[in-house]
Amino acid sequence: MRRRLILSMLAALPAAPGRAQAPRRPVIGVLMARDEHFFPDLLRAGMQERGWAEGSYSLLTRSAGGAIDRLPALAAELVAANVDAIVALQTPAALASKRATQTIPIVVWSGDPVGTGLVDSVARPGGNITGVDGAGAALSAKRVELLREIVPSMKRIAVLLNSADPFSKPFLAQIQAAATTLALDVEPIGATVADLEPALAALQARRADTVIVQPSLPLAAIAARLRTMRLPSIAQSRLYVESGGLMSIGASTAEINRLLAFSLTQVLKGTPPRDIPVMQPSQFDLFLNLATAKALGLSLPPGLVQRADEVIE
Template identity: 45%
Template sequence: MRRRDFGSLVCGAAIVLPRSLRAQQPARPEIGFLSSRSATVDATLLTAFHKGLAGLGFVEGRDVTIAYRWAEGRYDQLPALAAELVARPVAVLVSTGGTVAARAAKAATQTIPIVFTTAGDPVAAGLVESLARPGGNLTGITASFIEAAAKRMELLHELLPKASTIGFLVNPANPAAISESDEIRVAAGTLGQRIEVVSAMNAREIEVAFDRLRALRADALLVAADPFFFARTDQLVAAAARQAIPTLYFRREFADAGGLISFGSNFPELFRVVGQYAGQILRGAHPSDLPVQRPSRFELVINLRTASALGLAIPPILPARADAVIE
């Protein structure tokens, strides 16, 4: 072989070899991310989710890809969106935004691992066999909003002990609304208060619901734990201020936005755990071996500026117990 030909062969090999190595590298695993909310609403939660993934060595775009599907409050779209992700197929399916999203994910696949977030008891919802031993292909974390419903009612009673009629805003498209309504009614009965349920499935119906509360002369309002309501944080806080109705919400972000008081789970922490679970499954763990987690604590946040605007005197014991007070 002539020197020139040998040199050409070596140079050619130098070009071909890296391409061959790249072709042999395994493709990055893909996570399906199904949410009943929107990318804008879930922005801070996505940051926490990515942090949980990164703790297991998975950085989006480097070690893993993520396919996002957003229902944007249209719960009837969730089954089709879940089916799209399963058909790709994804290595792990994450469902967020309540029991309605988790049920859509479960109905779409019995084999792909699913990590969910849900508001209530996932055993009662038929998602898992037990919290300690989920069984099947699902695990995740519950925000325990339904279980905390009675405590939210008690907090509102502490705030307004003379209130007799309490409005309860629900989204009838969410199956969890029934169980939460039942819990609220029982707690209200114990406290000698009457519950008036009003419903809303879209922005216009929210305004109608607040008009209804005014007609009912409701003394206060509880907002049900629903992903759609969180997506309408600013509208709900503004409507409550306009109607001058003291309102207790289920997430801190409402109080940060000007709502009177909130009591609920730390959502960024929940999503960090979801990211961790997704990472563990990508590393080989099976959902049935990962117990469903519950929040270690609930956050109480009080907005004293809003209380002042409403002319409310907050009992000193509540700010003393609060995790955060907005002044």
Template identity: 40%
Template sequence: MLRRNFISLAASATIGWPIFANAQQQAKKVWRIAYLYPGSLANPPDKAVFDVFRAEMRTLGYVEGKDLTIDDRSAEGKLDRLPALASELVALRPDVFVAILTPAIVAAQKATSLIPIIMAPSINPIGLGFVKSLAKPGGNITGISSMTDDLMGKTAELFRAIVPTASRIGVLMSNNPSHAWQFELAERALSNQALTAVRTMAPAPEDLEPAFETMKKQGCAAFLVLGDATRPSIVTFAAQFRLPAMYHSAVYGPLGGLMSYTAKLDAMYRTAAQYCDKIMRGADPADLPVEQPVMFELVLNLKTAGALGLSLPDSVLVRADRVIE
């Protein structure tokens, strides 16, 4: 009888051991997030939004150095470096891959079809083949999609308000894969305000000064910077050539950019962290709907306006969500 009880207890312990061991393994799990940015995290405004992402991960209960590791890589504005950086991050076997902006999403998509990828954000994610639909992404990619159509319409209205006598607006582009589509939207929206969009290419940093010279020669009264990795020297050239600018990224305001109108960055980066949390808790990216921003922000830099000799109308000032003086 005693022998039979001993065998029964031993069998129970053998069955229970894997469960106990698995629980211990889960308790010791260190989650790994890859974070890829086409620009430079040495740029203070870009570092600030990265820190928003990290802070949200802490709010969600993750502690870097304890149960979370974030491996970040920056291409320093050299988009041709992104494929190698994406492969480098994939080799670290992250649980989630956060790709900032379209060029990084393209690189991440090519580097892995297995690791969940969070777009933060994507412009035209269906058209670029990142997801099958916003409601049902259907693959290993989900995240945030910017509402570029609505953004362009309001951008064109703001240009008409701040440079009422303008007829031509430069549209500054890089080799970002989404820029051709963004230009079409900008061209249509500007046309609705009786403004002509002037396509101006500047893929590399050394192309920027010639691009500004071109915009001046073509009679552009102002220019638009499409959503892209931050290039701080654009602000310098805008001041040098005395051209008012609208940026589709709020990081330019603190750098001296005249005006930006875009989805609220802090909210998007908190959402990106929340996607990571959902996936690390077992959600399938194929079933996680792509979110669109609901909060937008108009930022005005009055110091820059004064340096340009520009008097911003009350109709624009009252709409500002943030004013830099």
């Protein structure tokens, strides 16, 4: 009895100087519209550059695997887990996070956060969201130019759009504006992640010369199919080119993750997201697949090959 009394008295005493409890590790929720196996590792690298050692925080990752209709439930899971912040990759995941919480800070990587209504403006995001504008819409014009450089005779561009992704509207609008200046026709084709076949059949029927693919679609599957269909195409990310796509251009993923880590660090230190301007990348990666070019009977301009950040053979 006396022993239990002593132990309870000791437990009630304040901790001795120098023996304070370790600070709680922040938990960061990561919500992805599709499986991006490389993303958590790149985010960790960015966090390490900001001074976050391995083990000083933890990631709670959820991926919809391309099924956008799953995102609201996954976002709700992260909110229920009481994470300290949410990192949302691509517009559908960002919008699902925004609908799930108005209090937990959200750091997004989105192609057009202003145009899709995620934030009020780049300088003053408002609400509980900040992050990185991946320049997805702005790069659309560049993709048109690159296709024209490779296929000077092209007259019609097909655009494979993710029907469930709100980003498809600004994405298509930028392509149409660029195509108009070059007197090119644009054929928008809506696709679903679950069933690409109707979109690919429509693509063949419309006899487009080239194809631009929206990033939130299943890039690896589409790249392989368009190569089989002998259609020059362009999308975003190295994955697309590795999978047989002809070409890709997008914001540098390494820089994007450094910018995300910067914004996330500010948030975890207590700065409200509304006071953190949306960051914009300044580095872009161009990837080419020479084997695909050969299979399509294309001769890539030497200047374009020299400009590429990586040429996959």
